[in-house]
Amino acid sequence: MKHYAGLDLSMETTQVCIVDENGHKCASEKVESSPESLAVMLERRGPIERAVIETDRMSPAICLGLRELGVPVVCIDARQAHQCLKAMKANKTDPHDAAGLAQLARTGFYKAVHVKSPAAHGARSVITARSHLVEARVRLDNMIRGLCATFGYRPCSGQGKAFLERISQAAYIPGLGEAIASLLAVREELVAQIKEMDRRLRIIARQSQACEILMTIPGVGVQTAAAFAAAVDEAGRFRQSRNAGAYFGLVPRRHQSGELDWTGRITKQGDGMVRKLLYEAANSILTRSRESFALKEWTKKIAKRRGLKKARVAPAHRLAVIMHAMLCDGTLFQAWVKVKPVCQR
Known part of the structure; x- marks a missing residue:
C-alpha cells in the first residue's frame, strides 16, 4: 500500500503525518527539524510515495537534504496550501496542518515550487547583504544631515568625497563633532563591507557563464x-x-x-x-x-x-x-x- 507524508516545518521540530492511499492516518509524530531525523522517521514507517512541505525559510535546506537521502519530497506553494488547509475548517494546530499537507500529497492537488540550488541561494545572499548594507549607509548619511541641520550646518548632497569633506568641517562644533566622528567611523566600515560585497559579486559573475x-x-x-x-x-x-x-x-x-x-x-x-x-x-x-x-x-x-x-x-x-x-x-x-x-x- 502506498503512503504519503505531510511535513509542517518549524525551527526546532517538524510535525509529520503519514496517510495511506485511502486517506487513513497511519502515523503522526513530532521530529527534530533536520533532514537526517526526518528521513529516519519516514523510513521507519515504510516506503513513502511522496512527501510534501510548504515554502518556508527552512524549506530549501530540508528539501534538498531529503532529496539527497533518497526521500521523494515536493515543495508546494504556501499560499495555495494555506487556502486548502483553511477550507478544511479545522483548528489551526501543527498536527492538523501536517494531516492536511499529507492529504494534498495523496490527492496531488498542489502547485509544486522549484527549489533553487545552493549556488543560487549563495549569490542571492550576497546581493541581499549588499542591499542591507547600502540601506544602512543611507540611513547614516540622513542621520548625519539631520544632526547638522539642528546646528544650522548644511552639508552638500551626495555621498562622495565632497560630502565627507564638508562633514569634517563641522568637527569643531561642541557635541556635534563627537557624534559625527562616531557615525563616520561606522560609515567607513559599512563602505568597506559594501566594496567587499561588490568584489564577491564580480567573482560570482566571472565564474558564471550565465552572468x-x-x-x-x-x-x-x-x-x-x-x-x-x-x-x-x-x-x-x-x-x-x-x-x-x-x-x-x-x-x-x-x-x-x-x-x-x-x-x-x-x-x-x-x-x-x-x-x-x-x-x-x-x-x-x-x-x-x-x-x-x-x-x-x-x-x-x-x-x-x-x-x-x-x-x-x-x-x-x-x-x-x-x-x-x-x-x-x-x-x-x-x-x-x-x-x-x-x-x-
Whole structure:
C-alpha cells in the first residue's frame, strides 16, 4: 500500500503525518527539524510515495537534504496550501496542518515550487547583504544631515568625497563633532563591507557563464545579471520565455467575472529585488545608454506615447523575456535581432 507524508516545518521540530492511499492516518509524530531525523522517521514507517512541505525559510535546506537521502519530497506553494488547509475548517494546530499537507500529497492537488540550488541561494545572499548594507549607509548619511541641520550646518548632497569633506568641517562644533566622528567611523566600515560585497559579486559573475551572457545587454550590470541568474536558476523550468515576465510580477493584473473585465497595474508578484533591478536596468537603457539598438528605440516610442513611468516598466518586462531566452539559447545579446518568444527545453 502506498503512503504519503505531510511535513509542517518549524525551527526546532517538524510535525509529520503519514496517510495511506485511502486517506487513513497511519502515523503522526513530532521530529527534530533536520533532514537526517526526518528521513529516519519516514523510513521507519515504510516506503513513502511522496512527501510534501510548504515554502518556508527552512524549506530549501530540508528539501534538498531529503532529496539527497533518497526521500521523494515536493515543495508546494504556501499560499495555495494555506487556502486548502483553511477550507478544511479545522483548528489551526501543527498536527492538523501536517494531516492536511499529507492529504494534498495523496490527492496531488498542489502547485509544486522549484527549489533553487545552493549556488543560487549563495549569490542571492550576497546581493541581499549588499542591499542591507547600502540601506544602512543611507540611513547614516540622513542621520548625519539631520544632526547638522539642528546646528544650522548644511552639508552638500551626495555621498562622495565632497560630502565627507564638508562633514569634517563641522568637527569643531561642541557635541556635534563627537557624534559625527562616531557615525563616520561606522560609515567607513559599512563602505568597506559594501566594496567587499561588490568584489564577491564580480567573482560570482566571472565564474558564471550565465552572468557573462546576460552582461552583454546594455544597462545590465553584475548585480542585475547575478540576481536574475540566481532567481531563474534553471532556465528550462519555464516553458516559454514570456512567462519570466509574469514570474517577476511585471505583467498587468487582470480581473474577469461575467461582463466585468478590467486590466490594472502590474501584479508585483514574485522576486521584488529582481523586479527592482530590471526596472533600474530599463531606466539605464532609456536615460544613460548611448548605443542605439532595437530595445531602446522601442522604449523611446513608448515614452512618447505613454510617458516615462510606463516606458520603464515595459522594457523591464521585455528585458526579463530577452534575458531568459538568452539563457535558454546560450547566445549573446544581438542589438537588432528579435528575441524568440518560446524557450525550447
